[in-house]
Structure formats: C-alpha cells, structure tokens
Amino acid sequence: MGAGRRRPQLRLPPAEGKLNVRALVIDDSRVMRRIVAGILEDLGYEVQQAGHGREGLDVLEGGYEPDLVCVDWNMPVMDGLQFVSAVRSNPAWRQVTLMMVTSESEHGQIVRALAAGAHEYVIKPFTADAIRDKLALLGLLPQEVSL
Amino acid sequence: MTSLASGYGDTGERRRTEDAPLEITALIDEETVQSIVQEAWSALIGEDEFLVPLPGGLPDDAVSSWVEVLGPWTGAVVLTCGRTTAEELSRCLLAEHAPPVLDAEDVADGLGELANVVGGNVKAVLPGPSVLGLPEVGSAPAAGPDVLRVDLLWRGRSLTITLQGSAGALTGHQNDPHKNEVPL
Numbered sequence: 001m002g003a004g005r006r007r008p009q010l011r012l013p014p015a016e017g018k019l020n021v022r023a024l025v026i027d028d029s030r031v032m033r034r035i036v037a038g039i040l041e042d043l044g045y046e047v048q049q050a051g052h053g054r055e056g057l058d059v060l061e062g063g064y065e066p067d068l069v070c071v072d073w074n075m076p077v078m079d080g081l082q083f084v085s086a087v088r089s090n091p092a093w094r095q096v097t098l099m100m101v102t103s104e105s106e107h108g109q110i111v112r113a114l115a116a117g118a119h120e121y122v123i124k125p126f127t128a129d130a131i132r133d134k135l136a137l138l139g140l141l142p143q144e145v146s147l
Numbered sequence: 148m149t150s151l152a153s154g155y156g157d158t159g160e161r162r163r164t165e166d167a168p169l170e171i172t173a174l175i176d177e178e179t180v181q182s183i184v185q186e187a188w189s190a191l192i193g194e195d196e197f198l199v200p201l202p203g204g205l206p207d208d209a210v211s212s213w214v215e216v217l218g219p220w221t222g223a224v225v226l227t228c229g230r231t232t233a234e235e236l237s238r239c240l241l242a243e244h245a246p247p248v249l250d251a252e253d254v255a256d257g258l259g260e261l262a263n264v265v266g267g268n269v270k271a272v273l274p275g276p277s278v279l280g281l282p283e284v285g286s287a288p289a290a291g292p293d294v295l296r297v298d299l300l301w302r303g304r305s306l307t308i309t310l311q312g313s314a315g316a317l318t319g320h321q322n323d324p325h326k327n328e329v330p331l
Contacts, residue, residue, distance in 0.1 A: 029259065029263070029282075030252065030253065031241060031253060031260050034245075035240065035241065035244055037244075038244035074280075075281075076281060103263050103266070103268065104267055106270070108276065124263070124264045124267065125187045125189075
C-alpha cells in the first residue's frame with residue numbers, strides 16, 4: 001500500500017460497519033487450529049481458539065462474540081455436533097454462523113450437521129480457497145472497501 | 148465349503164457365514180486408498196506433493212498415527228513413517244503458520260491429523276454407519292490377518308498406510324456405536 005493512501009477498512013455484509021471480524025476455531029488438533037486460524041487471519045479475521053466443544057462454549061459464555069465459528073466434529077469432552085446443538089439452543093448466540101470443518105465426509109453426517117444447525121460444512125482435506133469460497137457463500141468474506 | 152443353498156435344514160452354517168467379519172480387501176482396494184491419501188497430500192501438504200506407489204524400507208525409528216473405525220468393518224487406519232518424515236510432514240502441514248521450532252506435540256499432532264483425514268475419507272467408502280475414533284500416535288496396534296497395506300514414497304522417503312481389521316480387539320465403543328451422536 002502506497003504512502004498517503006487511506007488504509008482499507010474491512011466490512012462484512014451481515015455486520016456492516018464492523019471493523020473487526022471475529023472467528024472462533026474449535027479443534028482438538030493444535031496443528032489444524034493453527035491452519036484454519038491462519039487462513040482466517042489472512043482473510044482479515046481476529047481469531048480465538050478452543051480445543052474442544054466445551055472449551056468453545058466457555059469462550060462464548062465469557063463474552064466473546066464471533067461472527068463465525070469453525071468447529072471440528074470428532075473431539076474429546078464435547079464433540080462438534082453437541083457444540084452446534086448447544087449453540088443453537090441458546091437464543092443469545094443465534095447470530096453466530098457455524099461452519100463444521102471435519103473429516104466426516106459421509107452424506108448422512110453432513111445432513112445431520114446441517115439439521116443440527118450448522119450453516120456450512122467443509123470436508124478435510126480442504127484448501128484455503130475452499131474455506132474462502134464457503135465464506136463467500138455465507139456472506140462472511142471480509143471485503144476491502146475504500147472509505 | 149458346503150453349498151448354502153443345499154436346503155438341508157438350518158445347520159447354522161448360513162447364519163455363521165453371513166455373520167463373518169467383513170474383510171477389508173473385499174471392501175476397498177489399494178488404488179482407492181492411494182487416491183484418498185494423494186488427495187489429502189495435495190490439499191494439506193502441498194499442491195505439487197506426489198506420492199509414488201513403491202515399497203521402501205521404514206527406518207528403525209518409525210512412528211505411527213491411527214484412527215479407529217467402528218462399524219460393519221471395525222479396525223484401524225494407520226499411517227507409519229520415520230520420525231524425520233513425520234517432522235517434515237508436520238512442517239509442510241503448517242506451512243507459513245509453522246512456529247520457528249516444531250515441538251514433539253506439533254509433530255505428533257500433525258501426524259495424527261493426517262491419519263484422521265485419511266481415516267475419515269476411508270470410512271466414507273466403507274459400509275456404514277461407522278464411527279471414527281480420535282487420532283492416536285505411537286507404536287501401531289498389532290495387525291491381524293485382515294490387512295490392506297499401501298506402500299508409498301514421499302520425497303523419496305517411505306511411508307505406509309495400513310487398514311487393519313480387528314476381530315473385537317479394539318476397546319472402547321463397541322457397545323456405543325453412536326457415541327458422537329446427539330438427537331436431532
């Protein structure tokens with residue numbers, strides 16, 4: 001970016017005016033958390049991480065208000081499907097977009113996740129472009145706009 | 148073997164034959180496994196990372212990661228390679244997000260995640276419904292006779308993928324095949 005040019009601001013369609021786009025990444029694999037968080041940070045997200053569903057709920061109950069939660073399915077303590085159901089049962093969190101990122105690739109599992117309240121489903125292995133495309137579909141892709 | 152259609156009354160043979168454990172080689176072939184692994188490598192390790200289907204010797208310090216599949220076919224999907232290969236795989240997996248120094252947990256975690264991704268996609272090809280276990284890392288569980296082994300070379304280094312059936316040896320969830328499920 002050249003000197004003297006105004007710095008672009010991030011804007012999300014469903015949260016117009018917000019300068020900070022937030023995500024919570026929940027996966028029991030530290031490596032996978034870093035990968036997903038890195039992709040989101042490259043897109044302009046501020047990211048927090050949790051190691052399983054219960055820890056993810058603790059983050060939400062602690063007042064963190066993410067626009068997006070990326071959650072794995074198979075995890076200890078509380079799995080992703082239980083997390084999705086818990087979030088969906090709390091009206092205070094109804095604005096949160098839930099995206100499952102998991103190696104569970106059977107059609108029946110995808111249907112169950114969507115029925116439980118997940119908005120999107122990304123099958124591992126995935127690429128950064130696949131995440132970006134899903135976020136675009138959800139209207140959650142940060143866009144640079146000139147002020 | 149006596150014909151099942153012989154019709155000489157119920158000797159129990161038909162029932163026993165139908166209840167026989169599914170053998171992995173009847174459910175999936177090496178080419179499909181290799182294709183699943185290659186897809187995982189291309190997406191997670193690097194677009195231009197290719198696996199060559201050639202056998203090579205595993206080093207003495209080989210380490211394994213695996214996930215259990217519990218369902219009509221019960222067993223484990225195991226990835227085995229040398230420790231140096233495991234470190235290199237984890238670094239590739241993290242790419243630009245890798246910390247300056249990879250610790251043992253990063254390496255174990257990375258190898259476990261690769262087994263998880265391969266195992267999840269293998270499970271999708273097998274008869275269901277099945278439950279996928281959490282990844283484990285260490286010395287691979289002992290293999291019985293029900294084994295499908297795929298030998299591969301990555302960057303000239305050996306790694307193997309084995310799908311090894313368990314005749315009830317796996318512990319944990321046999322009585323709770325839906326442990327990860329919640330009512331809709």
